Amino acid sequence: xxxxxxxxxxxxxxxxxxxxxxxxxxxxxxxxxxxxxxxxxxxxxxxxxxxxxxxxxxxxxxxxxxxxxxxxxxxxxxxxxxxxxxxxxxxxxxxxxxxxxxxxxxxxxxxxxxxxxxxxxxxxxxxxxxxxxxxxxxxxxxxxxxxxxxxxxxxxxxxxxxxxxxxxxxxxxxxxxxxxxxxxxxxxxxxxxxxxxxxxxxxxxxxxxxxxxxxxxxxxxxxxxxxxxxxxxxxxxxxxxxxxxxxxxxxxxxxxxxxxxxxxxxxxxxxxxxxxxxxxxxxxxxxxxxxxxxxxxxxxxxxxxxxxxxxxxxxxxxxxxxxxxxxxxxxxxxxxxxxxxxxxxxxxxxxxxxxxxxxxxxxxxxxxxxxxxxxxxxx
Amino acid sequence: xxxxxxxxxxxxxxxxxxxxxxxxxxxxxxxxxxxxxxxxxxxxxxxxxxxxxxxxxxxxxxxxxxxxxxxxxxxxxxxxxxxxxxxxxxxxxxxxxxxxxxxxxxxxxxxxxxxxxxxxxxxxxxxxxxxxxxxxxxxxxxxxxxxxxxxxxxxxxxxxxxxxxxxxxxxxxxxx
Numbered sequence: 001x002x003x004x005x006x007x008x009x010x011x012x013x014x015x016x017x018x019x020x021x022x023x024x025x026x027x028x029x030x031x032x033x034x035x036x037x038x039x040x041x042x043x044x045x046x047x048x049x050x051x052x053x054x055x056x057x058x059x060x061x062x063x064x065x066x067x068x069x070x071x072x073x074x075x076x077x078x079x080x081x082x083x084x085x086x087x088x089x090x091x092x093x094x095x096x097x098x099x100x101x102x103x104x105x106x107x108x109x110x111x112x113x114x115x116x117x118x119x120x121x122x123x124x125x126x127x128x129x130x131x132x133x134x135x136x137x138x139x140x141x142x143x144x145x146x147x148x149x150x151x152x153x154x155x156x157x158x159x160x161x162x163x164x165x166x167x168x169x170x171x172x173x174x175x176x177x178x179x180x181x182x183x184x185x186x187x188x189x190x191x192x193x194x195x196x197x198x199x200x201x202x203x204x205x206x207x208x209x210x211x212x213x214x215x216x217x218x219x220x221x222x223x224x225x226x227x228x229x230x231x232x233x234x235x236x237x238x239x240x241x242x243x244x245x246x247x248x249x250x251x252x253x254x255x256x257x258x259x260x261x262x263x264x265x266x267x268x269x270x271x272x273x274x275x276x277x278x279x280x281x282x283x284x285x286x287x288x289x290x291x292x293x294x295x296x297x298x299x300x301x302x303x304x305x306x307x308x309x310x311x312x313x314x315x316x317x318x319x320x321x322x323x324x325x326x327x328x329x330x331x332x333x334x335x336x337x338x339x340x341x342x343x344x345x346x347x348x349x350x351x352x353x354x355x356x357x358x359x360x361x362x363x364x365x366x367x368x369x370x371x372x373x374x375x376x377x378x379x
Numbered sequence: 380x381x382x383x384x385x386x387x388x389x390x391x392x393x394x395x396x397x398x399x400x401x402x403x404x405x406x407x408x409x410x411x412x413x414x415x416x417x418x419x420x421x422x423x424x425x426x427x428x429x430x431x432x433x434x435x436x437x438x439x440x441x442x443x444x445x446x447x448x449x450x451x452x453x454x455x456x457x458x459x460x461x462x463x464x465x466x467x468x469x470x471x472x473x474x475x476x477x478x479x480x481x482x483x484x485x486x487x488x489x490x491x492x493x494x495x496x497x498x499x500x501x502x503x504x505x506x507x508x509x510x511x512x513x514x515x516x517x518x519x520x521x522x523x524x525x526x527x528x529x530x531x532x533x534x535x536x537x538x539x540x541x542x543x544x545x546x547x548x549x550x551x552x553x554x555x
Contacts, residue, residue, distance in 0.1 A: 006453050006488040014446040016437035261555040265442055314555045317439070 012278060015269035019321035020328075027371045028083075030327045034364040035078050035086045037347030038071060041357070046095030049344065051356045057340035060354070065100055065111045066182075067358045068093065069123035074365045076130035081368050087134060090127065097124060101143075104167045107150035108143065115164040115172060118154040119179035121147050125186035126231075129193055141194075148190040148199050151183050155202040159209025160217070177220050180210055181228025188235040195240070203236065204243060211252040225259035227290040227362075230297035237301045245307075253298065257315065260294045264318045267291070267325060285326060285349030289362025292322035296369030303373065316373070323370045326363045380444055380550045382509055385497050388547050389513035391540030392451055392489035393418070399520040400463035400528035401484040403475045411521045413476025415514055418486045422510035425491050426498025433499055440499040444551030447492035452544035454489040458537025463528060485517055489540075493547075 022030075041049035048071060051060040072090045079087035102109050102116055109116040110124045125147050128140045154162040154171045161180040162171030187203035210229055214220075233253070236242055245253070267288055270279045299315055302308050308315075329349055336342040348355040349363055380388075403410065433443055464484065490510075497506035520526050 003483070003488045006450050009453050010446045010449050010492070013449050014438070014442055017439055017442060018437065019439075255553075257555050258553045261441070262552055265439055311555050314440075318555065 017268040020324035033347035066120040072127035106153035122182035122186035159205035185232035227294035234297040285359035292366025395516040396532035410476040413473035414480040417481035425494035426506035429498035441554035447496040448547030451489040455540030
């Protein structure tokens with residue numbers, strides 16, 4: 001059988017990976033542009049432009065409170081990393097939160113409708129806790145602790161997390177592939193900030209469930225590469241008495257690292273030409289960003305503890321690759337020169353002509369985290 | 380990819396039954412020695428050049444393993460479904476050990492890519508060692524004049540190769 005035939009089959013199945021290593025300055029510039037997008041697309045009511053169609057130059061309808069809280073977290077993260085003005089934008093975005101804080105039977109939650117999501121409260125905690133760290137201001141401490149108690153109440157006995165909170169009857173029997181990690185991360189952060197409140201206990205219950213039961217019980221397909229879980233593990237690792245990583249947790253982490261890496265390698269093969277047919281269009285920047293966030297958090301933890309030293313080189317390569325894809329795909333000022341509304345496009349990431357605010361949010365967080373891993377900065 | 384998997388995959392890629400089927404008439408010990416040495420040199424070159432080669436074509440180590448697994452699958456399916464080659468009419472002696480025995484019969488594209496993937500992951504020494512172990516059945520088969528290849532033997536190794544190919548691909552898929 002001819003070598004040509006084998007080479008042809010292999011070439012159709014495996015493509016070159018368009019990876020690189022952006023410089024620290026490129027990472028910083030891309031993060032600044034993303035923060036600039038949020039500043040330019042902040043509305044008077046504290047919300048952001050949620051979705052924008054570049055070709056039609058139209059803002060599209062819709063909003064998502066969980067993502068709003070996620071944006072606030074990323075902006076405070078940017079402020080902490082020295083990107084000027086990010087905190088001001090996040091502070092202005094709190095106006096929307098004030099209008100959407102609702103009382104439920106288990107405490108305050110963030111969202112609209114009769115069943116706000118627990119994930120929104122989780123990310124709001126992350127944002128306000130980061131604000132507290134950055135500014136030293138304690139004016140939201142009461143709200144933070146109250147939200148923490150709400151989150152502790154959505155953690156079931158087995159460690160699973162109720163995805164929504166019925167305002168009248170409390171946590172529902174619903175699950176979300178992302179809220180579990182978000183709530184765990186929020187509780188983990190709160191334990192660092194308010195160690196006397198006992199938020200570590202529900203956080204540890206979620207940790208056990210996430211590692212040992214979640215995939216079996218909730219059976220997500222394809223398997224979840226859990227960037228929020230990675231945030232939570234990294235945060236717990238900074239507890240004064242961090243829980244030891246068990247064998248099952250190590251196996252879970254190995255699987256997670258494989259999932260993140262596989263997706264980065266796959267995404268990096270999307271370079272036009274034949275890959276349009278074999279790999280499809282590029283992924284959402286939000287998706288690529290979560291890969292960078294997951295890898296960045298795991299790398300921070302591994303480096304801090306000198307763990308998996310033989311894997312760290314490959315992990316850094318994948319993390320750099322995710323950052324490279326984000327930097328390359330971001331709209332810069334030159335790209336936006338012909339746009340009708342360049343303030344809606346500069347600093348954004350588009351897929352099939354659309355951008356959504358969580359594209360900028362996850363990409364921003366990933367870029368900052370990956371820069372932190374290089375600098376050896378612990379959060 | 381464990382060394383064991385690399386050895387088994389290389390064995391399937393070199394399929395000893397196919398090598399015996401293609402054995403030139405009048406094969407001598409020198410012919411077999413030349414075939415073995417040539418194949419091992421080629422494996423070593425592939426392993427040694429794996430780093431620059433993969434850099435050149437922008438492929439990571441795990442993706443190289445996926446490529447090697449796919450190449451092995453193609454070669455294995457050929458062995459399952461197509462008739463093995465006939466004995467070569469090439470003149471006996473060391474030259475016949477190089478062409479056609481080493482190339483193209485034993486040194487298949489799957490063996491080449493497995494050597495590249497192995498070299499990138501484990502280094503040259505272990506990869507050449509794996510190749511040497513994988514060639515033992517080939518050498519034994521070629522030296523035993525009484526041994527005749529069978530369609531069933533070629534296909535059986537091919538079938539095993541298909542399974543091993545899946546393992547090699549999965550190893551690349553789940554790797555970091």
